[in-house]
Amino acid sequence: xxxxxxxxxxxxxxxxxxxxxxxxxxxxxxxxxxxxxxxxxxxxxxxxxxxxxxxxxxxxxxxxxxxxxxxxxxxxxxxxxxxxxxxxxxxxxxxxxxxxxxxxxxxxxxxxxxxxxxxxxxxxxxxxxxxxxxxxxxxxxxxxxxxxxxxxxxxxxxxxxxxxxxxxxxxxxxxxxxxxxxxxxxxxxxxxxxxxxxxxxxxxxxxxxxxxxxxxxxxxxxxxxxxxxxxxxxxxxxxxxxxxxxxxxxxxxxxxxxxxxxxxxxxxxxxxxxxxxxxxxxxxxxxxxxxxxxxxxxxxxxxxxxxxxxxxxxxxxxxxxxxxxxxxxxxxxxxxxxxxxxxxxxxxxxxxxxxxxxxxxxxxxxxxxxxxxxxxxxxxxxxxxxxxxxxxxxxxxxxxxxxxxxx
Numbered sequence: 001x002x003x004x005x006x007x008x009x010x011x012x013x014x015x016x017x018x019x020x021x022x023x024x025x026x027x028x029x030x031x032x033x034x035x036x037x038x039x040x041x042x043x044x045x046x047x048x049x050x051x052x053x054x055x056x057x058x059x060x061x062x063x064x065x066x067x068x069x070x071x072x073x074x075x076x077x078x079x080x081x082x083x084x085x086x087x088x089x090x091x092x093x094x095x096x097x098x099x100x101x102x103x104x105x106x107x108x109x110x111x112x113x114x115x116x117x118x119x120x121x122x123x124x125x126x127x128x129x130x131x132x133x134x135x136x137x138x139x140x141x142x143x144x145x146x147x148x149x150x151x152x153x154x155x156x157x158x159x160x161x162x163x164x165x166x167x168x169x170x171x172x173x174x175x176x177x178x179x180x181x182x183x184x185x186x187x188x189x190x191x192x193x194x195x196x197x198x199x200x201x202x203x204x205x206x207x208x209x210x211x212x213x214x215x216x217x218x219x220x221x222x223x224x225x226x227x228x229x230x231x232x233x234x235x236x237x238x239x240x241x242x243x244x245x246x247x248x249x250x251x252x253x254x255x256x257x258x259x260x261x262x263x264x265x266x267x268x269x270x271x272x273x274x275x276x277x278x279x280x281x282x283x284x285x286x287x288x289x290x291x292x293x294x295x296x297x298x299x300x301x302x303x304x305x306x307x308x309x310x311x312x313x314x315x316x317x318x319x320x321x322x323x324x325x326x327x328x329x330x331x332x333x334x335x336x337x338x339x340x341x342x343x344x345x346x347x348x349x350x351x352x353x354x355x356x357x358x359x360x361x362x363x364x365x366x367x368x369x370x371x372x373x374x375x376x377x378x379x380x381x382x383x384x385x386x387x388x389x390x391x392x393x394x395x396x397x398x399x400x401x402x403x404x405x406x407x
Contacts, residue, residue: 047091115144173399175209187230192255329390
């Protein structure tokens, strides 16, 4: 095994050493196998394999069992011009095959007719060329079993990149706006309650009215739930991302048992709540999800957090403008708003790093006046029209900014 690791180290040193002295254009193409400088030769009990390459590449060599075989991985070699039959088997090598086995990597596999060990695995380099040399020595069957398997290596064993869709581009007015409406709570999580009324049902009713108003304005609308069912907080953000949303608007009508709160409020993401009442609402929203069986514990590592923070440097100002524009549209309609109409809060549903998001608290079920408004069809229609107008006003300004940034 030490020899195998030594082979890896030598391969890397040879590769990077050659890069230092080679011109960029010489290494622009893939390395090619050169049959004239390649051979498999039996030297007494030993089997020597020489693979001539047009340029150095990192490689590793190891043994596998069932069936016994030698595997040599390369980063990456073009074998297409040469058939494996061009290299005649000899010694411990019974058959040979090679080719590309995943993006960026090539593989040579030699089936063995006897158990062996890799006594030597080196890469010799010279200007514009290289040669990988392997020396195999016979061992007892039981010794071979203890030597098989590829050594761990960050270069070779990292998972392959996941297939991803093209990145969603910021809306610039050249296509219909895509909005995800998120009626809060639902199902086993009714949210705030007052008598027979539940927050989950009231905000779903309002979301349907707002969806109709937005659709009439030419907006593509997706709802995180269309009926009274439970949807975890993380899933709400996932729905927005999967649909390529241009913005996420979460809808609530909560309650504050302590103190008096009345009127609509629009929240944008902030690290800490701006008021004690807002902090209570934030804790309640996440706690309701926990009680429904969802673990909200964070799993982001430091790198992911940094990347999300970078994404938010663009998204957070847009979210703040969205909250301010929504509040302005609601005030213009003459609808009741909280004395602090726009506030920052650390609601989980606002934490998407790449989608502008806001949470519209329509009113408070703990307020008699707000309850009456929430149950009034005419009030809901006016609020839906005001919210739709706020979304469209924000979208127009946001699209204009996007076009300027691309010029």
